[in-house]
Amino acid sequence: MKKYIYVFLSFLVIGTGGCSSDSEFLDISPTSILSNEQAFSDPAQVLSILANLYNRQVDITSFNNSWSSFVDFGESFPSDGNYSTVQNNGWGYGSWGTWDYGYIRDLxxxxxxxSAATALSVVDKARFSAEARFLRANYYFEMTKRxxxxxxxxxxxxYDFNGDPSYLRKPRAKEYEMYDFIIKEAEAIKNDLPANLNDRSRASKGAVLAMEARAALYAAxxxxxxxxxPVVKLSGDEVGIPANKADGYYQIALRAAKEIISGSAGGYALYQNxxxxxxxxxxxxxDKEVNNKESIFFEDYKLKTSKVHNFxxxxxxxxxxxxxxxxxxxxxxxxxxxxxNFEKLDNTFAPMAHQDANGQPIYYNNPIDIFAGRDARLAGTIILPGSAFKGQQLDIWAGYKLGNGQVVTNQDASRFVALPNTSNPVQVLGKDGPxxxxxxxxxxxxxxxxxxxPTPGAGSRGTNSAVAFIRYRYAEVLLNAAEAAFExxxxxxxxxxxxxxxxxxxxxxxLKSSxxxxxxxxxxxxxxxxxxxxxxxxxxxxxxxxxxWDGGKMTTSELVSNIGKATKRNTQPFGLWPYKFYDPTSPNNGKWVFDVVLPNxxxxxxxxxxxNYYSAIDNNIIxxxxxxxxxPNQ
Amino acid sequence: MLTALFSCERDNYQPPSVTLSGRLVYKGVPIPLEYNQVPYQLYQYGFGKVGPISQSFTQDGAFSSLLFAGDYKFTIINATVPFKWPQTVAGKPDSLTINLSSDKTMDIEVTPYYMVRDAKISAASNKVNSTFKIEKTLLDASGKNFSRAVLFINKTQFVSTNDNIASVSINASEITDLNNVNLSVNIPSIVPTQNYVFARVGVQIAGINSWVFSPIQKLTF
Incomplete structure (x- = not known):
């Protein structure tokens, strides 16, 4: 009898056991998906989520958007075969628009x-939160600019799936509310971030203050x-900021910039190495090393990974x-x-001296001489004829100019041509153009x-370059402070x-105050x-x-006058072509002359x-x- | 087989076939404008999405759209057009209701800020000379000043700030008599050679930068 009872009991146990495992049978935690709680349990894990958000930042010019994002606006010419930036007469209303609410949602x-995570330390949580809020404010800033x-x-x-999503429709904020938000966020998070110069691809106190200063300056x-x-505004202030707010914003810009300049965000300084x-x-x-104390926040790249660029x-x-x-x-x-526009060292503006007052050419012994005595940023920003890159001399010259003004050149630099009254063919165009x-x-x-x-291999497709794109740097902070103080x-x-x-x-x-x-x-x-x-x-x-950019064509005389005027027309990119002067009877034979040229x-x-002041919002969105x-005005 | 035919009919729509065209006029006179710079919008109601059909007036001040028959609203929302577009009481751009069942031609009467009148443009010895009057047509408080008057010439029939081979400009402050403005410009060498140019004079309205012009003239020299 006892035996039967045991048998019966054991059936009972199996029965109930089977029952309970039935209900949990499908409830297995997945091995390939992390729950929110798991994802936010480990700082390294959270950082990898954040890395994705860092990677989705939007810039108007960036190495990710290819070289062409750096061209346009009369500042350069695209030697590419696609000349649309210099052949179009302007920009579509949709140009420069950005509307990535998917990114905002993820942030x-x-x-x-x-903020809901339980397994993270308070310090980590605060820093991660501040980083995401910085990215969000920075993207809202980017949207507001455009x-x-x-x-x-x-x-x-x-969405609650009630069939009517219209309660999710939100109106546009006023333009100054956007800037107020960015400034308020910056103030709220700046102390949760390290005042540290070393990790410049992550948000720091300096980056937040630099954003605040720039945003306040824009608003001002x-x-x-x-x-x-007056026509560029909307009656609801979605576009345009009331004039009486200018001073307040200039003060905020100056204060935020001063906070960086005073060193309280870390010892940033101009690069002078x-x-x-x-x-x-x-x-x-x-220079991405620690001794570059100028760069505050950048988009970093790394060789031998997929994060390299071909600039x-x-x-x-x-x-x-x-x-x-x-x-x-x-x-x-x-x-x-x-x-x-790069000044002479005595703080005056002057066109490149290629002609004297009578319109006669000025002769130079070396092509680089015409650029002598100028702002060092000229040669630091631009490779000039007669200079070198990677230790190799550039070969920029458009041909021979004869005594009668005639030009001898050839589209193919490797095809030699004999000069007048000679029989020996010579090179008549620089290998580097123009x-x-x-x-x-x-x-x-x-x-x-x-x-x-200049690193070997940086210009080859297989290796590419890891130079960082600097978003905020100390010199801009100084210029922001200068502008705000001036205003x-x-x-x-x-x-x-x-x-x-x-x-x-x-x-x-x-410069003196005056x-x-x-x-x-x-x-x-x-x-x-x-x-x-x-x-x-x-x-x-x-x-x-x-x-x-008023749509008017430019003349050469207009180009070389009024340099340094803020209102000067800049609708077409000009060039300065060097020529070798050839006239065996002249003492200037073999010297260099220059022509101001509008590339044809x-x-x-x-x-x-x-x-164009504010990019169009797509009709589908509206x-x-x-x-x-x-x-307005579209 | 039947099904196939049926879906064929269902899937293919007729293309739009009704033409709405017309001109922008002031007291019956067309207002020449800048090419591709003065937009108008048409809204058709009764569909899921609300969005405008945006187009621009031609440089003669004409417009033309190929549309489906239906009810449309015609409006101009751009505040930088060189004429005054009527506003509603709430200060929003007003609209014209257009019932379109067959081809329709209509002139839209507006008041421009200025009109260029009696433009006499001629070519002589590699020079284009012009004489014209500038008439301020919007005389109430919403009128605007003009910043300059310009004579443009081009080798094609498109003549404006963007499309010209030569131009000469006179600032408003330098004009002494609005009823007798003279401008002349040298004709640059044209490659390939042609013995004609197109020319017109324009007045740029201050603050909004848009233009009204005289009609285009072809000058043979």
């Missing part, structure tokens, strides 16, 4: 999940200079290029418009030097900041921050874009319309959310 989700006020979504939106100038373009000032300036963008491959000089035979070189050709239509060689007479990596009437402070940047470029005669003008501020940013993604946004916030592929003239107001 909001990250912030929410990070679109004006946009819906400010700070929580992940959830839109408030102040928006008065010049090389005795040759031009080389020093070029090296500032190449050097695309833009290196043709004659020494590692991929020239494969059609990769020399694409960005800086324009004479920019080149002539010749109209010769792609991958300069067509303006110049190559870009900024970001160009507040504190000229003595302003010249102190701007002179530091200028002294580093070899302009050792300091020398400082709005034109000076505009000019300094143009030469210091060339090709760093500032030019368009600066021209927009000063409401100068429709003035400098430049057929358009940039016309920035009022409707159809889905009728609360969004359209941009």
């Amino acid at each position: 909001n989700l990250f912030i929410k999940r990070d 679109m004006g006020g946009v819906p400010l979504i700070l929580e992940p939106l959830l 100038s839109i408030a102040k200079y928006g008065a010049n373009t 090389k005795p040759d000032l031009a080389e020093n300036f070029a090296n500032l963008f190449l 050097t491959t695309s833009n290196q000089p043709f004659s020494s290029g590692e991929e020239s035979a494969n059609g990769d070189a020399g694409r960005i050709n800086p324009s004479l418009n920019l080149v002539e 010749y109209n239509g010769n792609v991958n060689r300069t067509q303006t007479g110049f190559y870009i030097r900024k970001y160009l990596d 507040l009437g504190l000229n003595a402070d302003a010249v102190n900041y701007i002179n530091q940047v200028r002294a580093r470029a070899g302009l050792t005669i300091p 020398d400082l003008t709005f034109d000076r501020i505009v000019h300094e940013r143009r030469v210091e921050l060339a090709y760093e993604g500032h030019f368009l946004f600066d021209m927009k916030r000063w409401r100068l874009a429709h003035v400098v 592929l430049v057929t358009g003239a940039n016309n920035f319309q009022f409707g 159809a889905a959310n009728p609360k969004l107001v359209r941009q």
